[in-house]
Amino acid sequence: MTTSTLTPEAISYVCTTVRQRSAIELDISKTYLIEARLAPVAKQNGFASIDELIQAVKAKRKLGLESQLVEAMTTNETSFFRDLHPFEALRKTLLPEIRTKNAARKSLNIWSAACSTGQEIYSVAMHLREHFPELASWKVQLVGTDLSDEVLAKAKAAKFSQIEVNRGLPAALLVKNFQRQGMLWELRPEIRNMATFTKLNLIERWPVLPCMDIVFLRNVLIYFAPETKRMILENIRKVMAPRGVLFLGAAETTMGLDAAFERIQSDNSVFYRLK
Numbered sequence: 674m675t676t677s678t679l680t681p682e683a684i685s686y687v688c689t690t691v692r693q694r695s696a697i698e699l700d701i702s703k704t705y706l707i708e709a710r711l712a713p714v715a716k717q718n719g720f721a722s723i724d725e726l727i728q729a730v731k732a733k734r735k736l737g738l739e740s741q742l743v744e745a746m747t748t749n750e751t752s753f754f755r756d757l758h759p760f761e762a763l764r765k766t767l768l769p770e771i772r773t774k775n776a777a778r779k780s781l782n783i784w785s786a787a788c789s790t791g792q793e794i795y796s797v798a799m800h801l802r803e804h805f806p807e808l809a810s811w812k813v814q815l816v817g818t819d820l821s822d823e824v825l826a827k828a829k830a831a832k833f834s835q836i837e838v839n840r841g842l843p844a845a846l847l848v849k850n851f852q853r854q855g856m857l858w859e860l861r862p863e864i865r866n867m868a869t870f871t872k873l874n875l876i877e878r879w880p881v882l883p884c885m886d887i888v889f890l891r892n893v894l895i896y897f898a899p900e901t902k903r904m905i906l907e908n909i910r911k912v913m914a915p916r917g918v919l920f921l922g923a924a925e926t927t928m929g930l931d932a933a934f935e936r937i938q939s940d941n942s943v944f945y946r947l948k
């Protein structure tokens with residue numbers, strides 16, 4: 674068994690900073706994770722140890738260092754067409770419904786809040802192109818937001834490794850929508866340009882957003898305390914269209930947090946609709 678080189682005070686400082694800046698809940702039981710995530714940040718910034726890194730963050734010795742520490746503690750796990758069911762619900766039920774509901778104004782807005790490296794919103798873009806080509810004449814806004822500058826830069830670049838495209842992306846969609854660039858697969862501009870990416874910290878002031886027909890808020894609430902989840906769900910409601918739809922991750926729910934949403938089970942999919 675390895676023992677931690679970090680003092681309880683240093684761990685507590687990291688937990689408090691990460692909670693204040695991102696709402697992500699960490700505690701001493703996550704010491705191994707803190708060490709594994711912060712060791713590369715210390716090295717990249719020329720510190721001999723994580724402890725030195727923490728001292729430098731405390732003393733505000735380097736601009737952006739605190740953000741690097743916070744971002745290192747986020748989990749950016751994502752994949753194309755993750756869980757599949759939400760995309761089936763979009764194709765079978767939700768997009769046909771919105772196509773009728775929004776026919777007069779010809780607009781559709783979808784938000785991937787906590788979008789990580791972009792696979793979620795790009796999956797939506799490919800899905801729209803594949804199954805709803807008639808919406809190409811609509812004003813479609815696909816917005817990806819995240820707290821982390823690093824993942825947003827990768828999302829905007831829209832270049833993915835072989836491993837990343839192997840996870841969830843059907844071969845036919847890979848061939849159709851990506852071009853090979855050295856070791857990477859680059860999304861073709863016609864799909865890439867359908868999405869825009871903006872920095873948005875869910876617990877800070879939000880930039881102005883269009884009124885959203887569908888919101889993906891998947892696999893991020895799990896990291897937050899109940900009162901933070903409540904506050905975020907309430908704010909999400911304010912930017913949603915009447916009867917708008919919210920997708921959460923498989924381990925997440927609005928139940929017991931926000932009574933304004935009703936849980937809908939449709940085939941294998943679960944989504945939450947504003948009452």
Ligand SMILES: C[S@@+](CC[C@H](N)C(=O)[O-])C[C@H]1O[C@@H](n2cnc3c(N)ncnc32)[C@H](O)[C@@H]1O
Pocket residue numbers: 694695696697747748749750751752755786787788789790793818819820821824873874875876890891892893922
């Ligand atoms: C596990 S990923 C989820 C990606 C995608 N939604 C999915 O389900 O595949 C969680 C993302 O939440 C972001 N995140 C964590 N705290 C956040 C906050 N306070 N505001 C905005 N994004 C946050 C992280 O940077 C990370 O990219």
